[in-house]
Amino acid sequence: MILPKLQNKLYKIVLKPILFKLDPEFIHDLFIKIGVLLGSWSLMRWKIKMLYQFRDSSLEQNILGIHFTNPVGLAAGFDKNAQLTKILPDVGFGFQEIGSITGRTCHGNAKPRLWRIPKSRGLIVYYGLKNKGCKALAKQLQDKTFNYPVGVSIAKTNDQRTVTEEQGIKDYAHAFKTMKDVGDFFVINTSCPNAFGGEPFSDPLKLEKLLERLDKIETNKPIFLKIAVDTTNNELDQLIEVAKKHRVHGFVVANLTKNYQSTLVQQEEVPKTAKGGVSGKPMQQLSDDLIAHLYQTVGNKFVIVGVGGIFSAEDAYRKIKNGANLVELITGMIYEGPQLIGEINQGLTKLLQKDGYKNIAEAVGANFRK
Ligand SMILES: Cc1cc2nc3c(=O)[nH]c(=O)nc-3n(C[C@H](O)[C@H](O)[C@H](O)COP(=O)(O)O)c2cc1C
Numbered sequence: 001m002i003l004p005k006l007q008n009k010l011y012k013i014v015l016k017p018i019l020f021k022l023d024p025e026f027i028h029d030l031f032i033k034i035g036v037l038l039g040s041w042s043l044m045r046w047k048i049k050m051l052y053q054f055r056d057s058s059l060e061q062n063i064l065g066i067h068f069t070n071p072v073g074l075a076a077g078f079d080k081n082a083q084l085t086k087i088l089p090d091v092g093f094g095f096q097e098i099g100s101i102t103g104r105t106c107h108g109n110a111k112p113r114l115w116r117i118p119k120s121r122g123l124i125v126y127y128g129l130k131n132k133g134c135k136a137l138a139k140q141l142q143d144k145t146f147n148y149p150v151g152v153s154i155a156k157t158n159d160q161r162t163v164t165e166e167q168g169i170k171d172y173a174h175a176f177k178t179m180k181d182v183g184d185f186f187v188i189n190t191s192c193p194n195a196f197g198g199e200p201f202s203d204p205l206k207l208e209k210l211l212e213r214l215d216k217i218e219t220n221k222p223i224f225l226k227i228a229v230d231t232t233n234n235e236l237d238q239l240i241e242v243a244k245k246h247r248v249h250g251f252v253v254a255n256l257t258k259n260y261q262s263t264l265v266q267q268e269e270v271p272k273t274a275k276g277g278v279s280g281k282p283m284q285q286l287s288d289d290l291i292a293h294l295y296q297t298v299g300n301k302f303v304i305v306g307v308g309g310i311f312s313a314e315d316a317y318r319k320i321k322n323g324a325n326l327v328e329l330i331t332g333m334i335y336e337g338p339q340l341i342g343e344i345n346q347g348l349t350k351l352l353q354k355d356g357y358k359n360i361a362e363a364v365g366a367n368f369r370k
Contacts, residue, residue, distance in 0.1 A: 286307025295323020313347020
């Protein structure tokens with residue numbers, strides 16, 4: 001990594017003020033196009049790697065047979081159609097989720113469907129699971145090898161045809177089966193706040209039926225469940241009991257908060273037309289607390305992926321010490337710049353050293369271990 005502090009300043013003083021004047025979805029799409037272009041050119045990939053990537057053996061872990069060179073991943077929803085898998089390892093990420101991918105093509109909700117709320121350091125997201133669908137993506141990704149672990153996030157197609165329980169389960173199962181030869185692990189996203197018919201599979205009884213169906217599909221890949229950040233401890237306890245009975249290896253904690261009336265969201269910057277879930281700082285504490293409760297309840301019986309409001313190495317480390325084996329982000333990168341990933345990894349090595357840990361795995365759950 002070269003001069004991260006200068007990169008940080010350049011992003012915040014020069015680039016971000018321009019980007020933040022333009023439509024957020026347009027900028028998102030533009031970054032995907034730039035990322036695809038950079039990824040297709042090996043010289044450019046090498047330059048990006050020199051500029052951004054930070055590596056240190058203390059950040060490496062083997063989790064469920066998968067090797068992670070560092071614990072910082074890209075969360076689901078940024079690379080919906082798996083277009084950035086070539087460039088993101090060079091940007092410094094240790095893994096990523098692609099998708100969420102649904103049973104059929106999803107055009108998403110009507111625009112506008114993405115808003116910045118800079119004073120609150122968050123985004124309001126109402127994409128509604130826009131993606132090409134499992135068939136096209138399986139075809140695009142078949143026989144592809146990735147330079148780092150890739151998780152396939154599966155969700156239910158966002159339309160009226162998947163509203164009944166049976167149709168919903170069928171849709172998940174179809175996407176799961178179709179994507180079964182792609183990537184290294186699955187994430188079952190039952191917590192999208194923006195899909196037609198709500199989040200029926202956050203209900204323990206319905207989740208039980210969904211997992212029963214998925215248990216029947218052969219795969220060697222680990223399976224994680226992505227839960228809503230608004231899940232209460234009591235609700236989480238019920239989901240854990242269901243997960244224990246099925247082929248679930250971990251939890252991704254967590255998806256967007258629906259509570260943008262929260263005191264952490266500066267109300268004056270919320271556009272009247274905005275709806276959806278909120279990412280970033282407003283969900284940070286909720287996610288930290290849920291990770292802590294999950295770890296205190298299950299210890300290391302399940303893998304925990306901590307996500308929500310990571311803007312610095314300290315934010316990532318807090319989640320790790322609360323019990324997260326891995327962390328993910330999107331919003332932090334948008335507010336701080338792409339050098340944030342290297343900065344977090346470098347910062348983590350310093351925090352580990354300060355606490356006397358030789359490897360990131362030793363810090364997982366340290367807040368609750370004697
Ligand atoms: C633009 C955007 C799109 C998202 N789409 C998805 C999605 O398709 N599937 C999913 O599981 N989560 C999705 N999320 C939620 C993120 O994966 C993550 O849980 C949330 O943004 C919190 O992390 P952050 O504060 O670092 O952004 C999306 C978030 C953003 C900002």
